[in-house]
Amino acid sequence: MATLSVHQVRHRYLILLGLRWLPVGLLVPVFVLLMQERGLTLAEIGMAFAAQGVLVLALELPTAGLADAVGRRPVLVLAAVVNLASVALFVVADSFALLVAVWALQGVYRALDSGPLESWFVDSTLAADPEAEYERGLSQGGTAVGVAMAAGALLSGGLVAFGPVGPFSALTMPIVAIVVLQVVGLVALLALLRERRPTAGSSALRESIAEAPRMIGQAMGLLRRSRVLLALLSVELFWGFGMVTFEALLPVRLAEVLGDADRAGALLGPATMVAWLANAGGAAATPLLTRRLGAAPAAALLRIAQGVTVVGMALLAGPVGVLVAFVVCYVVHGASNPLHMGLVHRQVDGPYRTSVVSLNSMVSMPAGAAGGIVLGLVADRAGVSVAMLVGAVVLVIAAPLYLPAWRASRDGSPAPVGAPTAAASPEPPEPATQPDTSAPVSGQPGVPPARDGDPTTGAGAARR
Template identity: 65%
Template structure:
């Protein structure tokens, strides 16, 4: 297998990985509501996913390094099959909590091994392989797969092709079928040659996890810029609940019918992911003009404003227009944030800090899910969205910390200890 073959397999497997996610995004909140749960109960059940990802993200990365990427991805696929199967029949709070818990295990297992396999396979075939281009194309494929899945989900709900099956459950069954195909594809296409490493290597990897976590937090203590950037993820994770979880409920309020809302969210979700890609493509223009810190701060305020629009605009057209603008900003904000983060870390500490940055969104998202859904039940969905919008915008000043370099420090000792470029 040459580098081009590795890239093609990676893109194909990446698309299959994200297609089931696109299929269930429009109905993941509406289905439990339709089966009798309150919005606060959906939020409480969803907390399990964020907490489990938080606990397992670093250990599962070590597991993939110890025993191989292929077995970990196969295990992830089996767990995802179980979560889809349970989602198709769940009708109570404990069962939906189990669905979200399984999704948390799946996401932790699935986070990273496919990208790592592609990089290893491409560089083994050609040390000069353009892996950045392959990873970028994988991101584009993921966006298209999610968009296509969301569009198909809305069509399936609208067509209601299975008599006797709740229309909101049909995309779940479609996602289950795609996951079976994805599992077979991973088994057939993801080949790796690894030295025999047994229980001893696995145990050693597990023992290293506490030290890795301590090192990551040590980096935060030594860099105020890095601390500020990672703190942005806390606000971002909390505020994303507004457009990932509450938007379907808000749209249901506007159109006064869950099935109609789900049918609208299919094409809207598809357009949102395409809008996200457009935002990512356009943001370098703003960064070059006003600088990355000011761009990041501006985008945080703009995203808060789009959420205010979703909360207050009347009619489905207004709500969905604000939703699409929100995703334009969302797609633009991520590369700005990651670019600033990369500039603060050197060498072997890069992966640890990026993992920590990703992990910060999990407890924040879990807290946002719990707080904002409970607030929506107690007051209104619009009120909860306005609170989330304020939290998103409140992160803006944290980007401005990166405008100035950190004060001078004992360079040799500090840089040798933590690998920071600040």
Template identity: 60%
Template sequence: MTVRARYLILHGLRWLPVGLLIPVTVLLAQERGLSLSQIGLITAVQGVVVLALELPTGGLADTIGRRPVLLLASLVNLASLALLVVADSFWAFAVVFALQGVFRALDSGPLDSWYVDAALAEDPDARFEDGLSRGGVVLGCAIGGGALLAGGLVALDPIPSVSALTAPLVAAVALQAVTVVATVALLREPPRSGTGPAGPAGTLRGVPAVIADAARLLRRSHVLTALIAVELFWAFGMMTFELLFPVRLAELVGSPGTAGTIMGPVGSVAWLASAAGAALAPVLVRRLGPAWSGVTLQAGQALAVLAMGLLTGPAGAIAAYLACYALHGAVNPVFRGLMHRQSDAGNRTTVASLASMAGLPAAAAGSVVLAAIADAAGVRTAILAGAIPLAVAALGYLAARRTPPASRD
């Protein structure tokens, strides 16, 4: 089996449980007695855990290897999903979301880094960006398909002794168990140079050095700095379609209930549109190059968000929303490919973690600022304002036009 095939299988298994959870997690928490404010609080706990562990876990993956970190991540996720099946109190859900935060931090970057390193080991001139794009296709199909499967399981209610909302969770636990086995079977990597006689303690002492090396690379590379800025503005602007669009749709159709009914299938189709965008990204990159592809796709996403705010009919707004997701799916592998070109095997996951660390607070700031604008001036105005940082993000790709990958000398 090729490296790419193993990567895509593991990538699909990683995201399919997410698709199963998205439609039901909040509803399940409410059904088991949590208020929306409590759900918001435990979601914030997850974000804090991810932010605290993002960089250390990236350094850990670059130090001890991607395989053990991904295996640990899979086991933590399995534990969190199993607990979610039976969680029935605020504190139980808090533990679930904290474990999900640990999982997300451990899982952020190692699989992509393993694939890129393995592809380059086979062929130093490998175009690993094509594999990352196919990963985007798999991601979109897995989440979209998982969401549709969750809806079907809820409708069928195959476990009469529990709530219908629990069925997708049971399926997610089973899939996650398969993921653990698949990680052991499919993910192979040579021993890291930092492991050996010094033992685990000596190996772990290398983590701060890896983090410091990535920080020095960030200071030295204007391309990497520009890409981190892209992540900041991009994550801020994402809140327009992740947070505000359902509210905008409710305004256009005149009823939150009707909007909620529409958003279920539209959300699934949006992830499939993201997969289609990721499939087309390599074609654009071969024509324009990665930097100009990033500019074009990110600017196109800003225009799609503008259309979401300006169009006054629900059909047009939904079309703009789907276009936004398609462009999001297309630009994501372009961005990740450029990030990987600025790092190497010794710090690849840590550099990816730097981008994630930038994106988390930027998304939080975007949700606060754009929600405040929506309260003060209307959702339409907030969406139009959110298009501005997306347009600014497009400019960050210009730094990568002719600059070679950064070295670590």
């Protein structure tokens, strides 16, 4: 199999990333309103959604270790099949138990999907050119996610406005469209994602699977050796909790302001489209932010800014004020994701990249589940605005956790944490790096030097 060029890898990565997030764009504006239409309270929606977080917590690291051991392609294919089953069930799920099952399957999917595509892109880029700066592709990935989400949201709003068709309500129509798009995405994944791995029979496959727990343990060991990585992953605890405000509570807040859930659902389509285009613009602006401020200081300031935008959503009167704050929130979100994931990627080298990316996602998903339950209860008892204010405070609390990464960049720490390459690694073994307590990447084989002014960008929206 011929090696793909850097351009080919980037092109395929952006196509697959867009197809992965286009269906999410259809889902985000309507999923809470649809669950309310089917009789669930906000607290029950939070509990159903928590099933996703619990499954991610249980499976994130095993599936990441499996992807590092047996390959990213088979794990991504399995993820796509599970997601298709989940969305198909969502079309007909009309009870609390079935909706819990929907989100439990989503948890399995998110655990399988978190990390392999991004890791495939980074490793395939470096295999094509060890001197390539993969940050450019990761930044473009953030923009692609924003555009795909925007297109999906616009389509979602159009389908809701079009109205019910046959047995499907207006709010169910976007879910039906997602089923079709998931089939298209699965076909594209099988056609475009190529991975160079050793030829493996059944015994070699069993050995690779058995290798997964060791790779997980090595990835966990990175947290003990790197204060920077530990702090960055801790950011996700607060970020995951606070994101419930604009991912789940904003549609309810808008319906409250408008006094009509269907009208809110139709309006959220174009509004979310604008928000995700703004998100893409924020992602594209990350190189400028890193040149002016440095990656870690910019990331910290954006955590504070996002909290302020959530306060605006909670307190501004009228739909225009709420939606303006919503759009600005997504500008900040789009810039934050690449900065954060760039900082995470620069703390790890070797074959454990997927496991570390999944560790980052693992802590955010249970935090989001907790946020759904806690903020849902607060919303039911004290009002949606109060719940959003609580979430805003939690978002701001994460800002100081970027200080270790900022200090490390100023100190010029020499190397990322890493571990010896596993036998089943897709690329030839790299020299092992020494444990490091606070190190960004600098001077490692195949990784660009870390400078505070460099655009440390990533596709962190893939875990949102």
